[in-house]
Amino acid sequence: MKPPGGAKPRSPEFRLAADALRGLRQDLFHDAFAYRPLPRMRVDGPLARRLPERVREYAAWTPHAVITACGLLAMAVASTANQGGPGFGSLVPSLLALLPVLLTLVRPVGAFWFSLAATPFAAVFSGSWGEWPWSEGAFITHLVVLTVVALRTRPRTAAWMWVLTAWYGFMSESLFGAGHMGGNAAPLLFLSALALLVVTVLHVRRTAEQEVTAHQSETAQERSRRTLLEERTTIARELHDVVAHHMSVVAIQAEAAPYRVENPPPELEQAFVTIRENAVAALTELRRVLGVVRAADYEAPDAPQPTLADLGALLANVREAGLSVEKTVTGAVRELPQGVELSAYRIVQEALSNTLRHAPGATAR
16 A cells, blocks of 8 residues: 555565664654662662661762772772873863763763764873773773663663764774874674673663563462452351341341231331341442452442431331431531541441341430
8 A cells, every 4th residue: 555645665674774764863863961879789688688778878878989990990000000291181072981871870862972973082081092982081091981871771872872983993093193103993792792791681681680670570460360359258258158048038038027017006007117128238239349349450440338318218207116216417518538427327327236236216416
């Protein structure tokens, strides 16, 4: 099928190149200097637990200390190999060797661009006509930066950095390396490729461990959920077998009782009707509650949730059972949280039930 507008369909090679350029722009240009501080190392392992508390606090900064030490090493090498003489010419190569490494602690992708851009300046200010394009200090700096940024980003980002480093190194050697003793782009690329390979393996292993841990946690949660659901199902079944059976018998007996007495008085018939209605209502609510208990989502939206608005029906019910009840409302009626209204309803219901059982003939207020 031809695309709309009569345009020619794009070839797979074109789409592959477009995706590659899109990945390059996203990894190395989009928010290249975004602030991404290196988090402290976790010290909750079995070996770290044996350390004193104060030592563990300092041990959490181990990655920062190692990176800073690498930066100081690159700075020392740059200062030792400098042939530009004392003063400003000696300070610039040292700072250009240290700052990109320190920048990896807060802006990793920006540190790569800084290291790459500082390479020619470090070579010029060092005054050395040795290997090109990286001076001694810049060589260590860029290798450390590539490794640290690869650890802090994705393998694809590390691959793009290596490709750009290779392009810069070979272009610099071919264009400006004639007056130097030799080129060091190939050694840098070889060492950085080994470092990136190790980092990629660590990335893959860490990702696999995280997936296994997540799967184990999900399995444990599912096992716990199923165990809880089985326990609730057992409780619901036992309640249904005992309580529901007796409530059904009460409802049936209350319905059949008027027919066993010849010419029963209306008050007796009404009492049996009230008993049956209460038994059926209790049985219905019990089954709804048991359905919620059996459900996997115990906070089901169809769970019975009476509120204070249902107090009128509750009072009418107990009045029919023979209890004299007076309802008094103090203050303005306002809406309360659902949990509060449910608790208040249950308290009133339990109080009226206790009055019916333990104080027949009394008045409730």
